Amino acid sequence: MTRAQFAVADPLVLAKVRERFGGRIRFLISGSAPLDADVARWFAAVGLTVCEGYGLTETSAFTTVNLPEPGRHVFGSIGRPAPGTEITTAADGEILVKGPGVMRGYHGNPDATAAVFTEDGRFCTGDLGEIDERGFIRITGRKKDVFKTSGGKYVAPGLIEAHVKGLCPYVSQFVVLGDGHNYASALVTLDAEAITPWAAEQGLDGGSYAEIVTSPQARDLVQGYVDELNRGLNRWETIKRFAILDRDLTLEAGELTPSMKLRRSVVLDHFAPQVESLYPAN
Structure with a gap:
């Protein structure tokens, strides 16, 4: 039944939505703010996969991302770490990042730098999250906002x-x-x-x-x-x-x-x- 409904809906509606995006979109990237999982599923049903990613200025922006291939994308997650990047969580759930994209420190402000790094050199993002058994990461909140x-x-x-x-x-x-x-x-x-x-x-x-x-x-x-x-x-x-x-x-x-x-x-x-x-x- 679903296949039959899709066969009717695609030429009448869904293809027109894809055309509004240029008609040749393979996938889109979303960042900067949380993407609601239901919105992402809606776009995927239209044929426009939205790959949500995550990063900060201090981590050179790209830290994690979902990929468009099957098995490398989970709705509601920010994907898995970039190559060479290691992500863990602290006891309180704060996301910690270590890798080549992480800054050396805030220019001319050693006190601020010391405040955002753990003793083993992991950057404290201020975001709370959880990591599943496949390595996909979900943001659960902002530490200072909870x-x-x-x-x-x-x-x-x-x-x-x-x-x-x-x-x-x-x-x-x-x-x-x-x-x-x-x-x-x-x-x-x-x-x-x-x-x-x-x-x-x-x-x-x-x-x-x-x-x-x-x-x-x-x-x-x-x-x-x-x-x-x-x-x-x-x-x-x-x-x-x-x-x-x-x-x-x-x-x-x-x-x-x-x-x-x-x-x-x-x-x-x-x-x-x-x-x-x-x-x-x-």
Whole structure:
């Protein structure tokens, strides 16, 4: 049945998607930010294999990568180490890298250099991960971002945030909170280009961005996706409450880095009243 469905879908839909990418793509490389495994599977079903990789400035960028050949690619992983590169994990799960791509140190800053290397010369990436029996590596969180609830459970917000972006086409930013609290919550911003045509269908056309995203219809929309998200999370990770912000996060406000990564502490500071509203009992 699946083969029959594919035979119909390929010329009608999937081939058109491939053509939008030029029609001659053998595979694509993804890096810089987590790629949701379901998004990767969708592209693979279309015939566009996305090979996710990983690296840092300090490791000369390319450290691990999935390859397009069968058996050398695992969805949800960042692949296996580059030739000559050795990757291990510390007792707390931090990914450690040793190899020819690793920097010698930060120029003119021996103290900073000493802080990021182990005694045997392994670079401490700050990312948490796990390595399976075949050597494929999965990122499970950012060491400095992982927080603990008041119930003693650890939550890796980056994984949840990446999953939401693969799940909901309307979300621009989804900032998971909960450090020291008894449940997780989120600050949400919506993508202006995606939400505008949706707003027209809801009879909200002509409204400002702030009016659209703070409408009851927008809240119901986000709630539906949050409910879907929660069904795939552990009980202590589920998003109990959320607030939709009346503007998106910006580089100019210092809430995003030049590479568009989230500056979590800045966001929490700028939207302190909204954060407080998510934990009224505190």
